[in-house]
Amino acid sequence: MCQLLGMNCNVPTDICFSFSGFQARGGATDVHADGWGIAFFEGRGTRLFLDPQPSASSPVAELVSHYPIRSKNVIAHIRKATQGSIKLENTHPFMRELWGRYWIFAHNGNLLDFTPALDGSFVPVGNTDSERAFCWLLQSFRQRFGDHMPDDAALFDALHELTLGIAAHGEFNFLLSNGDCLLVHASTRLSYIVRQAPFAKAHLNDQDITVDFSEVTTAHDRVAVIATLPLTDNEAWTTMPPGTLWRFAEGNVEAQRVTRPGPPRN
Template sequence: MCELLAMSANVPTDIVFSFTGLAERGGVTGPHVDGWGITFYEGKGNRTFKDAAPSCSSQVARLIKSYPIKSEVVISHIRQANRGAVRLENTHPFTRELWGRYWSYAHNGQLSNYQQPLHTKRYQRVGETDSEQAFCWLLESLVNKFGEQAPKDMIPVFEHIALLAAKIRRLGVFNMILSDGRYLMNFCSNNLCYITRRAPFGTAQLIDTDVVIDFHQETTPDDVVTIVATRPLTGNEHWQVLQPGEWKLFRLGELLCGGITAEAGLAQN
């Protein structure tokens, strides 16, 4: 399996601390050595860094750990390959355009017998993974449901994505993070958690390496930062663990809505 990491914040914030912990799981404290990637949003644009090398030894990952790129939304992924070769095109996050915005996505899990149920025409995968195919199907299903123009109210869009994710979950394990640069959504199949940090800020200790940070020295009283991860990254904080089928939607660090979606049949949307 792979591991996920994401951030939603109300001010541009760097993710160096959390990514430092995640990167250790790519070959030191975890077996996820088949590549990694990270996407930072800046306005309507984004910048993505990927490497097919393990995150624990990647020179590009070393840059991310030392260079505090500030963003309000970040998505990251470390890979343990189960479908698709260890190549750059198979590393997450994947990005596509929809409704004039870049959507980015990463998946943890494995799907079976997915080719026909997740068949697409408009969006085509570039690599070989079930993950990318599921992303293409999600976006194509949104166009089929809502049309070529973005709805004014995006909440129903993410509620529909939750239903689509529940359908994909019938094909296997489907833990997902997804963003259009404004909203951050996560969907839990079996392993996903989050923590929202706000004043009064304290210290945090990474589980995977001996790094401690005092957030009081790094933040202002108005900052709100939510971190999503496959497993807790710190050992001295309380992380909220999601239930199977549960989803959450964040914007600017705050929880907007969520729910638990039962598994559903996979019909064409």
Template structure:
């Protein structure tokens, strides 16, 4: 399956350290070699890098690793293809506009039975189940709230309702952000860590690199990092229970709720 990486902060932060280890999982320390991508929210914009080449050998990934882009929300993905050919249009994360906001989505899993009816407001460009799910989620949110973007709590409630039935249909790990918050669903495997004062030294698992966060942060900084598997080997990562949806805002967990698997019902267009 694929690899996910997310970051949510209370101050703009670069993800160079985490991405250094994550990059190696795309064909070096792991077998995920079918493309990679990363999205940085910057103000109202999104800086998106995609490459269908393995991240461990990608010159674009090298640029990202050495380019300290500061962001409040970041989503990255390394692909191991299950549906759709290896191509740029099938490379995660996917990006769409809703309510005058950019939304970014990345998925680790496989839902071959989910074939929702799309009304044309959001359509896949590629042929992955992941992009189809993303289009359906946004279509459903727009149908539910019309032209008025909901408050953060109401959005979390809606995503919980939409996610829960799909959680029983297959592997459905995902990261989703609108630039304000980051939503994470653990279907089988996700972990997170919240770094805050007093900051300590961290050591990557996939490459012999260390950083002393006390030297590059302020006492008020707070950074949450979410990954399919922990990126460091000397920090207390928290394993998310399978079947749980999480809301991160300002670098901390704001809410989490179980998404117990339920039988598939008619979900088309709602």
């Protein structure tokens, strides 16, 4: 299966430290060698880097790990292919426009017999179950809310309902964002940590790198990091219970709902 990495902050922050550990899992310390990608929101714009090569040996990933792009919402993915060939068009994260905003989506899992009817408003470019699920989610949002983006609570309620149907088809860990917040579904395995004052040192699991966050932050900073497996070995990460949907905003958990798969929906 793939691995996910997300970051949500109250101030624009770079993800170089976390990404350095995450990058190693793409073919060095783990077997996820079928491509990688990362998306950074900057205002309403998005920087998206994709490469079907292993992240551990990708020159593009090496650039990103040393490029201090500051963002309040970041989504990254390293792939171990289940459905879909190893090609650029099947590399996560995926991006689409809805309501004048870019949406970014990445998925870890495997959805069986998930063949929803798509009306043409959002069409997969590749042939993964992940991109198909993303297109159906956005199509369902548009069908439900029309041409105007709903408020946060209504959107979260709709995503909760839609996630129930998709999760009935299999493992559906995902990260979703439009730049305002980070929406996270823990189908089987995800963990998170919220870093805030007083900041301390952190050491990566996958590389011998340590950073003292007290030297690179202010007392007002707050950063939530979400990963399939904890990235550091000296911090207390919280395991997300399987079957839970989360909304992170301004570096904090703002909402949480339980998801229990219902009958398959097409």
